[in-house]
Structure formats: C-alpha cells, structure tokens
Amino acid sequence: MRVKVPCVTCANVTDPKKYQLKLFDGELDDVGYVHVSCDKGHQSIVVYDSRRYEVLLQSASSALLEGYANEAISTFSTALERCYEFYIRVVLRSRRIAPEQIEKSWKEVAAQSERQFGAFHFLRLLEHGEPLKLNPNIAKTRNSVVHRGKIATTDDASKFGELVYTRIKDIEDSLNKNENDMEAEQKHEVASQKQQVPEGVEYVVLKAFSVKVDPATNEVVGFPDTFQEYLASVQRGKETGWSA
Numbered sequence: 267m268r269v270k271v272p273c274v275t276c277a278n279v280t281d282p283k284k285y286q287l288k289l290f291d292g293e294l295d296d297v298g299y300v301h302v303s304c305d306k307g308h309q310s311i312v313v314y315d316s317r318r319y320e321v322l323l324q325s326a327s328s329a330l331l332e333g334y335a336n337e338a339i340s341t342f343s344t345a346l347e348r349c350y351e352f353y354i355r356v357v358l359r360s361r362r363i364a365p366e367q368i369e370k371s372w373k374e375v376a377a378q379s380e381r382q383f384g385a386f387h388f389l390r391l392l393e394h395g396e397p398l399k400l401n402p403n404i405a406k407t408r409n410s411v412v413h414r415g416k417i418a419t420t421d422d423a424s425k426f427g428e429l430v431y432t433r434i435k436d437i438e439d440s441l442n443k444n445e446n447d448m449e450a451e452q453k454h455e456v457a458s459q460k461q462q463v464p465e466g467v468e469y470v471v472l473k474a475f476s477v478k479v480d481p482a483t484n485e486v487v488g489f490p491d492t493f494q495e496y497l498a499s500v501q502r503g504k505e506t507g508w509s510a
C-alpha cells in the first residue's frame with residue numbers, strides 16, 4: 267500500500283525551527299515499514315505503528331474510494347479476520363498464556379479463517395458471557411464476491427465496509443476490559459518491527475490514526491465514530507498525507 271510519509275533523515279538533521287514538513291510517496295511493506303527515498307537521496311524507514319487489521323481497513327477504504335469495489339470487499343474481509351486474530355492474541359495474553367504457546371497453537375489455525383473465527387467466537391463468549399451479535403450479511407457478501415466472483419458495485423462495497431467497520435468497533439470495545447494487555451500486544455508488535463530495521467538505516471516509529479475534522483472550521487474534533495467519518499479521514503489522508 268502506498269502512503270505519504272516524511273524523510274526521517276531530513277527531519278533529524280534539519281534545525282527544528284527551519285524544518286518544513288515535506289511528504290514523500292512510500293510503500294508500506296508486510297513488516298509494517300514505509301520505505302522512504304527523499305529528493306536529497308536519503309533512504310529511511312518509517313515504522314508504521316498500526317495493527318495489521320487497521321492497515322487493511324485503511325487499504326480497503328482506499329480501494330473503495332477509488333471505485334475498486336471487489337478489491338475493497340475482499341480486503342475489508344481480511345481486515346476483519348486479522349481483527350479476530352488480534353482479539354484472540356490479546357485475550358490469551360490476558361490469561362497469561364506464554365507467547366511461544368500462542369504461536370504454536372496459532373500455527374494450527376493460521377491457514378483456516380473459519381477455525382480462527384470459531385476460536386474468536388467462543389473466547390468472546392467466555393470473556394463476556396454472551397456471544398457478539400453477528401450480522402449474516404458479512405459472510406454472505408464476502409462469499410459471493412470472493413468465491414463466486416460477483417461483480418460488486420461501490421454501493422455493495424460501501425455497505426459491506428460499514429458492516430465490517432461496525433463489527434471491528436464492537437471487537438475493539440470488547441477489548442476495553444483488557445486495555446493493559448492490548449497495549450502490551452501493540453508494544454510487542456512494534457518491538458519486533460524495530461528489531462528488523464537494517465543496521466545503519468534511520469527510522470522513526472509513527473502512530474497512524476484517523477481523526478474526525480469539523481468541515482466548517484477544518485479543526486480536528488476527535489476520532490471517527492461512524493464508517494462515513496472514517497472514510498472521510500482516509501480520503502483526507504490520501505490528499506494531504508500522514509495523520510491528516
């Protein structure tokens with residue numbers, strides 16, 4: 267996924283009073299790095315502190331905004347699957363399960379999303395005493411697009427995105443009671459990302475998040491509550507770059 271980011275070296279060597287933020291096109295890779303080559307020839311890395319499901323949600327929304335409805339639906343669906351994984355990992359961490367045991371068990375389900383969903387479903391029940399309310403249209407739309415090759419409209423993709431966004435928000439809300447373990451899991455992910463930065467390459471860790479802007483004043487007024495607010499935030503990010 268292409269994103270706009272600043273050059274880390276320029277930001278480090280320039281007097282902060284004289285530094286003017288300039289953004290460059292970079293490519294986000296699977297480790298969560300954005301590789302930046304600036305116009306002065308510096309090569310640096312921005313470590314994207316964002317969960318995989320958040321990155322996929324952003325990528326799906328971007329595809330939707332550009333009119334790629336099928337691509338948006340399949341990526342929204344993957345974002346949801348990775349959100350289930352994040353939930354499972356945080357809950358297991360909160361139950362003090364050793365990381366190597368989690369990895370060992372995850373390997374058994376890594377290639378089967380239905381098994382992962384099953385694990386999520388019952389862990390969520392165990393944690394909250396009732397299952398998460400599920401909208402059957404998510405599986406229906408996903409299957410018709412991914413398995414049967416239905417040509418989706420942007421309206422289909424927008425409705426699907428809304429359902430997925432709402433479910434991801436519900437899962438995030440479910441994790442409120444595990445806040446410390448959620449932070450620990452995030453830190454663990456970022457630490458492993460940092461470890462993989464090649465020696466000698468300058469990097470910075472940037473927290474990517476979306477914000478809600480009041481269109482009348484153009485001021486940041488909080489975080490997006492609805493899918494439409496989130497989409498507007500992704501649209502602004504595409505136009506103006508990092509964390510806009």
Ligand SMILES: [Zn+2]
Nearest residue numbers: 273276304308
């Ligand atoms: Zn530079």
